[in-house]
Amino acid sequence: MKTEIQQLKPVWRWQVNAVFALALIVVSVIAISIGPVNLNFNGIISTMLGRSSLLTDQERILLLEIRLPRVALAALVGAALATSGAVYQTVFRNPLADPYLLGAAAGAGLGATIAITNSGKSFSVVLPIFAFLGGVLAVLATFLVAGKFYTDPSSLLLSGIAVGSFATAVQTYLQQKNSAVLRPVYSWILGELTVADWESVKWAAIYIIFALGVLIRISKLLDGLMLSDEEAFSLGISPNKIRMIAVGAATLATATAVSVSGLIGFVGIVVPHIVRGITKKATNRALLSISLFGATFLVLADLGARTLIAPAELPIGVITAFIGAPFFLFILKAKRGRAQ
Amino acid sequence: MSADFQVKINKKPTRIISLSPTATEILFAIGASKQVLAVDDNSNFPLNVPKSQLSGFTPNVEAIVALKPDLVVLQIDSAKSKSVRDSLTKLGIPVVMEKSASKISDTYNEIELLGKVTDKSSTAKTLTTSMKKRITKILSESAKKEKYRFFHELDNTLYSATSKTFIGNVYKDFGLINVADAASSTDSAGYPQLSAEYLIKSNPQIIFLADAQYGETSATVKARQGWQGIEAVLNSKIVELPADIPSRWGPRIVDFYEIVAKAIK
Amino acid sequence: MIKVENLSVSYSDKYVLNSITLEIPDGSWTCIVGPNGAGKTTFLMALLGMNPYSGSIKFNGKEVFKDMHRNVAFVPQRPQIPLGMTVREYVGLGRSKIDGWGRERKIGRALIYQTLEETQLIGLQNQLVTQISGGELQRVLIARAIVQEPEIMLLDEPTSALDLHHQITTLNQIELLKNKGVTIVSTMHDITLGAMYAERIIVMQNGKVLLDGGAAEVVHSNELKSAFDHGISVHTLKDGHTVITANKVRNELI
Numbered sequence: 001m002k003t004e005i006q007q008l009k010p011v012w013r014w015q016v017n018a019v020f021a022l023a024l025i026v027v028s029v030i031a032i033s034i035g036p037v038n039l040n041f042n043g044i045i046s047t048m049l050g051r052s053s054l055l056t057d058q059e060r061i062l063l064l065e066i067r068l069p070r071v072a073l074a075a076l077v078g079a080a081l082a083t084s085g086a087v088y089q090t091v092f093r094n095p096l097a098d099p100y101l102l103g104a105a106a107g108a109g110l111g112a113t114i115a116i117t118n119s120g121k122s123f124s125v126v127l128p129i130f131a132f133l134g135g136v137l138a139v140l141a142t143f144l145v146a147g148k149f150y151t152d153p154s155s156l157l158l159s160g161i162a163v164g165s166f167a168t169a170v171q172t173y174l175q176q177k178n179s180a181v182l183r184p185v186y187s188w189i190l191g192e193l194t195v196a197d198w199e200s201v202k203w204a205a206i207y208i209i210f211a212l213g214v215l216i217r218i219s220k221l222l223d224g225l226m227l228s229d230e231e232a233f234s235l236g237i238s239p240n241k242i243r244m245i246a247v248g249a250a251t252l253a254t255a256t257a258v259s260v261s262g263l264i265g266f267v268g269i270v271v272p273h274i275v276r277g278i279t280k281k282a283t284n285r286a287l288l289s290i291s292l293f294g295a296t297f298l299v300l301a302d303l304g305a306r307t308l309i310a311p312a313e314l315p316i317g318v319i320t321a322f323i324g325a326p327f328f329l330f331i332l333k334a335k336r337g338r339a340q
Numbered sequence: 341m342s343a344d345f346q347v348k349i350n351k352k353p354t355r356i357i358s359l360s361p362t363a364t365e366i367l368f369a370i371g372a373s374k375q376v377l378a379v380d381d382n383s384n385f386p387l388n389v390p391k392s393q394l395s396g397f398t399p400n401v402e403a404i405v406a407l408k409p410d411l412v413v414l415q416i417d418s419a420k421s422k423s424v425r426d427s428l429t430k431l432g433i434p435v436v437m438e439k440s441a442s443k444i445s446d447t448y449n450e451i452e453l454l455g456k457v458t459d460k461s462s463t464a465k466t467l468t469t470s471m472k473k474r475i476t477k478i479l480s481e482s483a484k485k486e487k488y489r490f491f492h493e494l495d496n497t498l499y500s501a502t503s504k505t506f507i508g509n510v511y512k513d514f515g516l517i518n519v520a521d522a523a524s525s526t527d528s529a530g531y532p533q534l535s536a537e538y539l540i541k542s543n544p545q546i547i548f549l550a551d552a553q554y555g556e557t558s559a560t561v562k563a564r565q566g567w568q569g570i571e572a573v574l575n576s577k578i579v580e581l582p583a584d585i586p587s588r589w590g591p592r593i594v595d596f597y598e599i600v601a602k603a604i605k
Numbered sequence: 606m607i608k609v610e611n612l613s614v615s616y617s618d619k620y621v622l623n624s625i626t627l628e629i630p631d632g633s634w635t636c637i638v639g640p641n642g643a644g645k646t647t648f649l650m651a652l653l654g655m656n657p658y659s660g661s662i663k664f665n666g667k668e669v670f671k672d673m674h675r676n677v678a679f680v681p682q683r684p685q686i687p688l689g690m691t692v693r694e695y696v697g698l699g700r701s702k703i704d705g706w707g708r709e710r711k712i713g714r715a716l717i718y719q720t721l722e723e724t725q726l727i728g729l730q731n732q733l734v735t736q737i738s739g740g741e742l743q744r745v746l747i748a749r750a751i752v753q754e755p756e757i758m759l760l761d762e763p764t765s766a767l768d769l770h771h772q773i774t775t776l777n778q779i780e781l782l783k784n785k786g787v788t789i790v791s792t793m794h795d796i797t798l799g800a801m802y803a804e805r806i807i808v809m810q811n812g813k814v815l816l817d818g819g820a821a822e823v824v825h826s827n828e829l830k831s832a833f834d835h836g837i838s839v840h841t842l843k844d845g846h847t848v849i850t851a852n853k854v855r856n857e858l859i
Contacts, residue, residue: 008714008730011694036406058405061431066401117528180417180529187398187419197423220701226687227698233655234681235753236674236702282689311403312381312395 012285020275020292024075027296031071031303036310037062065198073196073204073260074302075295078267080208080257082294083287084250085268087215090222090284091246092153099254099268102160102247106167107138108258112188113171116181127188128200128259135255138163139247151240190315191264193302200260211253212291215246222246222284264298264317266324271297273331297323347434352459353411357404359396360438363413364389365590366451370467372458377409385584385592401427411457413438441589443509448472451591467591474594479513482601489517491534491544491572495551496560498534505530506589507550507596514600519544540566546603547572550587552580579603606630607652607757607788611660614647621647623812624660631756634779634789636803636820638796639832643809645792646682649759652790653679664757674702678750682761684742686734692745693730696721699752717752724748724778740771747778758782760791764798776802797849800824808832824849 033044039062043054047063055063084099092101100106111134115127142160149155175182215222224237225246232239257264271294275286301319308314355377358364364383367376379389380396394403398419404412405428412428413436414421425435436457441447448468455464490511492501500520501508508518508530519542523532547570549556558578567573585596607629614622622644629635637645651658654673661668664676678699687695697717704713721727724744729737734745743763750758760779764772772795780802783789793799800806800820808816808829815832816823823829824847830837840848 007711008693008718010710010714011697036400036402038406058431062402062405065430066427177526178528179531183397183417184419192419197426223687223694223698224701226685226690228681228683228685230650230653230655230679231681231684234653234674234677234679234759235698276689281694282687283694306400306402311393311400311406313398313400 011283012281016279017288017292020289020296024292024296024299027299028071028075031074031299032063032067034303034307035062035067039063069196069198069201070193070302071299072201074193074298076201076204076208077193077257077261077264078271078294078296078298078301079212079291080253080294081264081267082271082297083212083215083291084254084257086272086284086287086290087222087246087250088268089272090225091243091250092157093226094157095273096269098265099250099257100263100265102142102156102251103138103163103167104135104251104254105258105263106164106171107141108132108135108255109185109189109263110134110138110167110171110174112262113174113181113185116184116188117174117178128203130259132255132259134167135258136251138167139251139255151243153243187315188262189317191262191317191320193261193305193316196260204256204260207256208253211249211256212287214249215253216287216291218242218245219284219287222287226282262317264320266317266320266328267294267298267301270320270324270327270331274327277331277334347436347457349411349434349457353409353434353457355407355409356411356413356458357392357394357407357409358383358413359394359399359404359418360413360415361385361396361584362441362588362590363436363438363450363454365588365592366454367413367458369591370451370455370458370460370464372454372460375458378407399424404428405431405433409433411436413454416440441506442504443506444475444513444589444593446506447589447593450589471591471594475513475597478594478597478601482514482604484515484604487515487517488545488604489519489542490546490548491519491539491542492548493551493556494531495554496556498536498539499531500534502527502530502532507586510593510596511600513597514604516546516600516604536564536566540570543569543571545571545575546577546579548579548581548586548600548603550581553583556580577603606665607790608663608666609652609660610663612648612651612662613659614644614651614656620812622651622658625812625814627807627814627817629788629790631788632783632786633805634783634791634803635805635807636799637790637792637807637809638794638799639809639815642811644812645809646761647812648809649679649761649790649792652759653677674753676755677757677759678753678755680746680750680758680760680763682763682765684746688733688735690734691731692726692734692737693717693721695734696726696745696748696752699749703753713752716754720748720751724751739766740768740774743767743771743775744778747775751782755787757788757790760789762792762794765794772798796824796829797847800847821847 033039033041039059040054044063046054047060081099085097088097088099088101089095108131111130112127115130119126142156142163143150145159145163146155175185221237221242224232224235225239225242229239272290275290275293276282279286301316301323304319305314305316354375356367356375357378358367358376359380361383364379365385367373368386368389376390378392378394380394381391382396383389383391396415396418399414401424411434414425415438417440425437428435438450441450451464451468455461492507492511494500502520502524503509503512503518504524511518520532520534523534524530526532547561557580558576561567561578562573572578581599585592610626612622612625613620637648639645650656652662700713700717704710721730724747726744726748729741763775767775776798779789804820806820806823807814808823810832816826816828824839836852838850838852840850842848
């Protein structure tokens, strides 16, 4: 006798991802439609769809070569930071972890300062490379400093603080000796997507999409890291291996993001909590939605950065802080409310 | 002008946007004022310039394009200047990259370049000739056997400018001795911070206050602890400099030469 | 069949397991007892493959299982409980590495549902794991192990934190599994209880096997008394049940 198989709903439904993806698309279209130069909306749509355009040549170039890469970059960076933050929060079992732990931010800042100090006026070419290398090397240094305790999250954290402090000290020293770099470094640290070109978008996309792909692929296994090491092991999840892969991919995504956009804060901490708060789920299967919402978040923030005090630009780090801080308090209150 | 930044101009520009206060002064001084559409938010001389909200430090490509200029003067030191230039060029707008001057000859070069660009070469030539003449006259009239020691104060935490900076070179033309030069290795750009101890020890005979616009005066300097023994303080040789003139390298630099000449008389 | 030969585990020159050799047949229930520090948990960890060891452990003739999690499930004594997870998600973790995409996941979900029903956890499925009682947590841990569809289940002190009622419920549930053919290896403090359910008892002391045999045999042996420094008495009740008590006598109760 065949009885009907009783079914549970999946832990994470694909419809949730679809909703977040749709939100990203809508927000992106809005973002590329707004700016100091007024572009006809129909013209935008027809150009995007590849049809012969209703826009002038100059307007087309503005849309495709200036606005679109900027929005694309904001989306990529937002996705990278949000996902890395979520992964670090799981690996370190710390809801306040952000993607700049393990010295990545300080290392990237040092790399950027070295690039600006040494290449005169042409630093814009080498800056992303140096920032990227700085971030990655700092994280590697963190692992080396942690020594044989490299698999223990709290030892890693402490060693990250040590490496980060050292990198910051060196950076400050270099800035002191070269006052001309102060303003470029400062504006880089505040985070800037001010001028994006397709070349940087291409490279950022390759690294970030690869890293996020790895993380989303292992998202189910990341849930195992929330258990004790023995439990994870018994479920077939090798905790050290998965931690390494997770930290490695997250670092790659973070270093790439920082190298093209400077240090943009709050996205990595706040976005995962917002998504978890909305969907009421703690599982790491949320990573794809977190990526999509991170992208949406930063596209919106960038829109604010270039319109709120137009024609001047607000540094994007200021916007993310202004949105991030109250949201954070809100989520915190909600969590406390539910726990009671 | 760096050889990296060639600019091609097809016809005389009549809608120029200047994102440099110095370039603005030059454009108006060579008679190109009617060709200037808008200037950045820090350009304030002459008094009737078409000031806009565009930033010279963090230029916004779209905001610039929205005004439909046919030429943009951009400071090399502004944020992401190369990318801004590339974007504007892609959109068909020629860009003149302005390098920060490090000596007076850079100023003459820039005046002549802007003259060529705006088809005002003859007025530009007249301007540079008259500037050279005036400066030569000032320098010869104030030539002195004695070399005075001076301190150029940028702010009240004692940041100064060495002889390799533009302003330092002006003082050097007078043969003055810059007490900040001893610290020149501590900052590659030429803006070291001196310690109060060192300053007192070096005993400058004249103090120039570039931070007078921020509230530093002869009286506040005299009141500083430990400074009473400094020659410049004892002889009240403290000069409060006007705003902007010492930080730009345009036509008004001649006025600065006059101020220095008066101070050492 | 689990075949262990000369298994030794040491930490900084001290032997925690000292040359253990034994065989565990399929479908049996082996209970490992002994004082704290005897090496019981370390033995389970070695069977899981978590720590380095010398000697050999063979499952059905093979030294190392590639997909061991499909065949061996583990119920920990002190689980790390993540915040914000529901019972249903927590139990579902057992399928993490087993289910792929598509049809496999549907089958996995059906199995989870079935397991939740059989362990009477359906009502709790949306409760946060941080908010359930100790007895319920034990059921949940076992459910998580069940969804792995294992051949062997290792349980570390499954009853030590429970009251008598829940101890019996838990052991009954484990017995059900054994009757379905799962090989059970459990560690326990309580020899009396262990002897009631497991057919074989292994007494460990200082990393070595002190006694190994059928439950009745071990319980009545003289070596057992010597393992406890003769501090215990073994009583057989009229109905045949064996009870092990400490030797301490309170005067008022005589």
